[in-house]
Amino acid sequence: xxxxxxxxxxxxxxxxxxxxxxxxxxxxxxxxxxxxxxxxxxxxxxxxxxxxxxxxxxxxxxxxxxxxxxxxxxxxxxxxxxxxxxxxxxxxxxxxxxxxxxxxxxxxxxxxxxxxxxxxxxxxxxxxxxxxxxxxxxxxxxxxxxxxxxxxxxxxxxxxxxxxxxxxxxxxxxxxxxxxxxxxxxxxxxxxxxxxxxxxxxxxxxxxxxxxxxxxxxxxxxxxxxxxxxxxxxxxxxxxxxxxxxxxx
Amino acid sequence: xxxxxxxxxxxxxxxxxxxxxxxxxxxxxxxxxxxxxxxxxxxxxxxxxxxxxxxxxxxxxxxxxxxxxxxxxxxxxxxxxxxxxxxxxxxxxxxxxxxxxxxxxxxxxxxxxxxxxxxxxxxxxxxxxxxxxxxxxxxxxxxxxxxxxxxxxxxxxxxxxxxxxxxxxxxxxxxxxxxxxxxxx
Numbered sequence: 001x002x003x004x005x006x007x008x009x010x011x012x013x014x015x016x017x018x019x020x021x022x023x024x025x026x027x028x029x030x031x032x033x034x035x036x037x038x039x040x041x042x043x044x045x046x047x048x049x050x051x052x053x054x055x056x057x058x059x060x061x062x063x064x065x066x067x068x069x070x071x072x073x074x075x076x077x078x079x080x081x082x083x084x085x086x087x088x089x090x091x092x093x094x095x096x097x098x099x100x101x102x103x104x105x106x107x108x109x110x111x112x113x114x115x116x117x118x119x120x121x122x123x124x125x126x127x128x129x130x131x132x133x134x135x136x137x138x139x140x141x142x143x144x145x146x147x148x149x150x151x152x153x154x155x156x157x158x159x160x161x162x163x164x165x166x167x168x169x170x171x172x173x174x175x176x177x178x179x180x181x182x183x184x185x186x187x188x189x190x191x192x193x194x195x196x197x198x199x200x201x202x203x204x205x206x207x208x209x210x211x212x213x214x215x216x217x218x219x220x221x222x223x224x225x226x227x228x229x230x231x232x233x234x235x236x237x238x239x240x241x242x243x244x245x246x247x248x249x
Numbered sequence: 250x251x252x253x254x255x256x257x258x259x260x261x262x263x264x265x266x267x268x269x270x271x272x273x274x275x276x277x278x279x280x281x282x283x284x285x286x287x288x289x290x291x292x293x294x295x296x297x298x299x300x301x302x303x304x305x306x307x308x309x310x311x312x313x314x315x316x317x318x319x320x321x322x323x324x325x326x327x328x329x330x331x332x333x334x335x336x337x338x339x340x341x342x343x344x345x346x347x348x349x350x351x352x353x354x355x356x357x358x359x360x361x362x363x364x365x366x367x368x369x370x371x372x373x374x375x376x377x378x379x380x381x382x383x384x385x386x387x388x389x390x391x392x393x394x395x396x397x398x399x400x401x402x403x404x405x406x407x408x409x410x411x412x413x414x415x416x417x418x419x420x421x422x423x424x425x426x427x428x429x430x431x432x433x434x
Contacts, residue, residue, distance in 0.1 A: 012274060017281040029283045036288035043292045050304035057311050059318060065311075072308040092301030100296055119275075121282045122289055187276065 011194035015118055015187065034114040035122075042103045042116070071099065075234065082238035083245050090241055093133070097126065098234040105186060105226035109219065117229075118186040120179060127179035130237045138244035149247055178236055185229045189222045403428055 021032040053068035061069060075095045079087045101117060108115025116122055138146040150167040151160060196218065199211035275281070404424045411419050 015275040017275060017278070017285065019284075023284075025287070028287070029280070030287040031284045032288070033281070033284055035281075035285050036292075039288050039292040043296050046296060047299050047304070050300070050308075054304065054307040054311070057307060059311070059315055061311070068308055069312060072305065072312065092305050093297060095305060096293070096297040096300045099300075100293060116289075119281075119285060121276070121285050125286055125289055126293075183276070 011191045011198060014114070014190060014194055017119075035116050035119065038104065038107060038114050038116045042100060042107055045107070046099050046103055071095075078235065078238055082235070083242045086245055087238070087241060094234060094237055094241075097130070097237055098230055101126070101182065101233055102227060102230035105230055106223065108186065108190070109222055109226060115186050115190050117182055118190055120183045123179040123183040123233075124175065125179075126233070127175040127182075130178065130240060131175040134237075134240040134244040136244075137241065138247070141245060142247060146244070146247065149243060174240065178233065178240075182229050182233050185225055189218075189225055193218060193222065400425070400428070 018034045019031045020034065020037060023030045023032055049064075050068055053062075053064045056062060056065060058065060072095070075098055076088070076091055079091050079094055083090070104116045107113055108117065135146075138149065142148075150164050150171065152163065152167070155163050193215055196211040196215050200208045200215065203211070404421055407424045407428055408419055408421060411417075411424070
C-alpha cells in the first residue's frame, strides 16, 4: 500500500504481483514475486519469533515467552471449545493457519509491503484446504454417515426436500464464503487507505490534513480488521472441523 | 466538503481508468495464480512443519510442565495442611485429656482430703466427748463432796452461833439433826 502519488498510480496498483526472480518449473511459472517475498518473510518472522520466545523454555516465562504462550493457549482454547479435546489433533494445523494469516494481514499493513491475503487465490487456496481436510475427516470418521450432516435430526420429514438442498448448498459454498470474507476485507481496507492517500497527495497543503488524519485512524481500524479476519477464518476452520468430527451444528 | 467529494470522484474515476487500462483487478489475473499458489504451498507447509514438529511442542511442554508443577505444589500444600490439621487435632486431644486427668486428680485429692478431715474431726469429737464425760463425772463428784462439806460447815457455824448466844456447847449431832431439812443431808 505504498502511497507514492507520482505518475498515474491508482488504488489498485498496490495489488499488482511483481516478479522479483523469474522461475520456471516444468513449464509452470513459479516466479519469486513480491507476494512470495512477503510469505517467506512471514514464515521467517513467525519461526524466528516462536523459537526466540521459547529459547529459555522457562517455568516462569519471560515477557516474550508468555506472549507465545498466550497465542498458544488462545488457539488451543478455541480448538477445545469448538471441537472438544479430540480436536487437539488438529491444533498445530489450526495454529499455523491462524498465525500465518494474522502475520500476513498485519505485515501487509506496513506501508510499502504487499498484502498477500488481499488476493482471492491465496485465501481461496487456504479455504479450499480447510474444506478438503474437514470433508476428508468427516468421511473418514463417519463414512457415508457423514452425509447425514445435510439432514439434521429433529427436522420434520416434509421439510427435508427444502432443508437438504439448503444444507448441501451452504456446505458446498463454504470455501467461497470463507475465502471471500478474508480477501474482501483486506482488499477493501487497503483500497480505502490508498484512496485517501491519493487525496492527501493531490490536495493542496490545507486539504492534506483531513485525509491524513483519517488514514491514521483507519490504519488503527485496519489493525483490528487484520486480527479479526484471522480470528474469524480460524474460528470457521474450527467450526467446520467440529462438523466433521462431531457431526452436530 | 464539496471539494472533498469532487476529489473523491476524481480519484475514483482515475482508479477505474487505471484498472481498465491494466486489464482489471490484479487479483483476477490468472497468470499470477501459479506462482502465488506455489509459494503459498511451500511457505505454508514449511511453517506447518516447523510449528508442529518444533515450536508448538516446546510451548506445550513448558505449559504442561508448569501445570504439573503447580498441581504438585498444590497437592503438597494440601498434604501438609492435612498433616497440620491432624497434628493440631492430636494436640487438642492431648490437651483435653490432660485437662480431664487434672480435674480427676484434683477431685480425687479433694475427696481424700475431705475424708481424712472428716475422720480426724470424728476422732477429735470422740476425744472431746470422752473428756467432757470425765469432766462431768469429776464435776459431779466435786459437787457432791462440796455439798457434803457444806453440812459440816453449817453445823460448825451453827454450833458456834448457838454457843455464843446461849453460852452453852451443843452436841454436833443435835445441830445436825436440826439443820438436816435445810442442808438436805
